[in-house]
Amino acid sequence: MAGERRVLGLLHSILLPEECQILHDLNFRLPGGQQFQVDILAIFKSGAILLETKQIAGRLKFCTSPASLQKLSENGQVIASMECPAAQLHDQIGNMAELLYRNNIRLPISGRVVFANHPIIEQIPSNLPVIKARELRRYIRTKLQEPACLQKGEINTVASVIRSQQVHYLPFPFSERHGFTDRDFYLGPLCSKCRGRLTKQTERAWNCASCNAVHREPYAETLLAYFVLISNRITVKQCMKLLLLRSSTHARNIINRFAVRKVGQGKHTEYELDYEQQFKRLFNDKRTGLLLLND
Ligand SMILES: [Zn+2]
Incomplete structure (x- = not known):
């Protein structure tokens, strides 16, 4: 949550066009009954941007096969191995695209994993959609320059369709x-x-x-x-x-x-x-x- 707040703060510090919509802390149901969560979803004229925020301190290393994120000790030993956030992001983008498709909305969706704090990351493989918080503004500004595929009014329609698809997150029992x-x-x-x-x-x-x-x-x-x-x-x-x-x-x-x-x-x-x-x-x-x- 702290990471999400920090990234939201950064987003709001960018001068965004008035029509942009920023939704956060979203929870949806998949057709099979499972749910998926989205930290931040920004809707611009050029499409939707999904941001998965992470706040993990220390030294981190991305591994590609199998995909994982490892936490390292001072002397380089692996302390913990986590699911690769880039893989999570791909999953969420896929789920989001399907959800929009089911609601007859065609929209390019891209996204980034954003590290809200400043961990020491060894080797971010160049093709991974992972950035640090300080790179977020540049990423967003690039997105704002891209060709428009939505009209002003359509952004609101997309946002309300997405809101209407939300379900409560019920972590029970x-x-x-x-x-x-x-x-x-x-x-x-x-x-x-x-x-x-x-x-x-x-x-x-x-x-x-x-x-x-x-x-x-x-x-x-x-x-x-x-x-x-x-x-x-x-x-x-x-x-x-x-x-x-x-x-x-x-x-x-x-x-x-x-x-x-x-x-x-x-x-x-x-x-x-x-x-x-x-x-x-x-x-x-x-x-x-x-x-x-x-x-
Ligand atoms: Zn009493």
């Missing part, structure tokens, strides 16, 4: 991506006023020991936290345990307030959350938000 397990979290109901742990008094009264508040049904937000942190799936039995419920019907009713679908049969039935749908509901109805879930 959190623990799967970051190597946590359910033992790393306290998952029971929490007080919405002070975040203290709640103790169950009756089916409809949970008491906060820290602030004495009484909550009627702290179920939906507790289950939402489970979905966000632990898994996109839950069984009725797991839900009863999580919410200390006696009735399986009650558990099923709570689960069904979410954007879930049933997976499996009989004892093995699980409910699977569609994060995209769920967050659409929450975002689109800010007025009621979680209240909607809480009935």
Whole structure:
């Protein structure tokens, strides 16, 4: 993010024609369901420019076969090997071109990997689209000189098509991506006023020991936290345990307030959350938000 901000700052320090559009921090869905991210996309009359920003300190070396970026120690030993950012950039340009094509937009797309800080880079192979931040202005000015393929108004159209294709970046469930397990979290109901742990008094009264508040049904937000942190799936039995419920019907009713679908049969039935749908509901109805879930 710091790298992205620095490169954005540099872009805005160039006197760009008024009609240029600069979009950043974009996330799109690929036809197969996977997603891809784009750091910065600038749209000029001459086409689109995709900038992949990197901020890696130290000594770096590009290797071509297989393509990778290596981090070196003081005495030249390889400390870490990363995916080649130039290969990532090619991928993103390809994905972006397809996305535009699907929306009937033909536009030349080029791009660069921009190192936002000033690492010592040994051997940038001459054909790699990699530059350092101080070379960005020159690169952009060259692009601005190239022949136009878009009219003034068309830049806005392209930008709004791209914006309309964005999806929310939903890195859930959190623990799967970051190597946590359910033992790393306290998952029971929490007080919405002070975040203290709640103790169950009756089916409809949970008491906060820290602030004495009484909550009627702290179920939906507790289950939402489970979905966000632990898994996109839950069984009725797991839900009863999580919410200390006696009735399986009650558990099923709570689960069904979410954007879930049933997976499996009989004892093995699980409910699977569609994060995209769920967050659409929450975002689109800010007025009621979680209240909607809480009935
Ligand atoms: Zn409390």
